Amino acid sequence: MKPGHVSKFAHLSPFETVKEFNESMKQAQYLHGHHFTKGERTALFTLAQFSVKHIGVCNARIDKLVQASQTKKQAISRSTFERMLRKAKKYNILSVHHTIREKGGYSHNVYIFHRFDGAILTDRKKLPTPTPTITPTTNQPSETSSIKSIKSLKNHLIQKIRIESVESLDYTFVPSNVPEPFVTAVKPFFNKAKEICSLWDRARLAHYSNRLSQPIDVHVYTVIQAFKQSIYQLKSNQIKTSFIPYFYGTVNKMFTTEKRKETPVVEHWNWLDTNEARIKSESFPAWLSGAQSGS
Numbered sequence: 001m002k003p004g005h006v007s008k009f010a011h012l013s014p015f016e017t018v019k020e021f022n023e024s025m026k027q028a029q030y031l032h033g034h035h036f037t038k039g040e041r042t043a044l045f046t047l048a049q050f051s052v053k054h055i056g057v058c059n060a061r062i063d064k065l066v067q068a069s070q071t072k073k074q075a076i077s078r079s080t081f082e083r084m085l086r087k088a089k090k091y092n093i094l095s096v097h098h099t100i101r102e103k104g105g106y107s108h109n110v111y112i113f114h115r116f117d118g119a120i121l122t123d124r125k126k127l128p129t130p131t132p133t134i135t136p137t138t139n140q141p142s143e144t145s146s147i148k149s150i151k152s153l154k155n156h157l158i159q160k161i162r163i164e165s166v167e168s169l170d171y172t173f174v175p176s177n178v179p180e181p182f183v184t185a186v187k188p189f190f191n192k193a194k195e196i197c198s199l200w201d202r203a204r205l206a207h208y209s210n211r212l213s214q215p216i217d218v219h220v221y222t223v224i225q226a227f228k229q230s231i232y233q234l235k236s237n238q239i240k241t242s243f244i245p246y247f248y249g250t251v252n253k254m255f256t257t258e259k260r261k262e263t264p265v266v267e268h269w270n271w272l273d274t275n276e277a278r279i280k281s282e283s284f285p286a287w288l289s290g291a292q293s294g295s
Helices: 006-012 018-035 038-049 062-068 078-090 120-124 143-163 180-186 193-210 216-235 243-262 271-283 286-294
Strands: 094-100 106-113
Touching: 006 106, 018 038, 018 106, 038 062, 038 078, 038 143, 062 078, 078 094, 180 193, 180 216, 193 216, 193 243, 216 243
Parallel strands: none
Antiparallel strands: 094 106
16 A cells, blocks of 8 residues: 555545444444553544544554653653554454555554444443543644543543343352362353352351361362252252252251361270279189189
């Protein structure tokens, strides 16, 4: 691709109106905004501002874009801008095309934003804090507008986190304190992070109740075996209550067995019988016992 005026690349845009571009950016930010840092989001928003004159297309030099991204409270480096570009390409937000001079060597890049469509755009209208609308600009964005845009993006991410409730998180969000073998065994049956954590909490409670000397991580395969037995009973329609209490009862019984193995069995002697034998030996000497038996 040869370098040239941005109008030369306008035909690469998938957008017909600025409104379509704005809606597409809202969708992209909704889906992938949490992958970007604060500085990277500022850089992405600046690039989008420079891509409105020819909708979705920009060929400004990266030094100019980095300079335009600067705010009074935050300095955006070139490495931050390039990191934003790598992430944006990874999540298919935009593509970057290199231009080559006739005499050889790279010239400026051409940035083409991709179109994001989906039903989530309809859901997004319910949010009280909208994503800022991108307006055409040819100059460096003002300091006030940049600060407002950053605040709006922050509010947008907060709203997204609230919408994504803990019930919707899958097994990849399970905390690191839950052993990986347990997660691997449980996830085919309980895929949600909250359910897996609830099962592991019951196992920890059973471990604490039995006062086992070794930590629960040592007994993880005992917990897995209890889970498998509980699943078998569930599939056999043998569980009359809910699954989690039944699993707790099963793992608690297994830990009780483990506790017995830890405690050695001591043979107790009957001191009464021993004491009685001692008294007889002291009261009846051997010669007397023999005499009595002879008589």
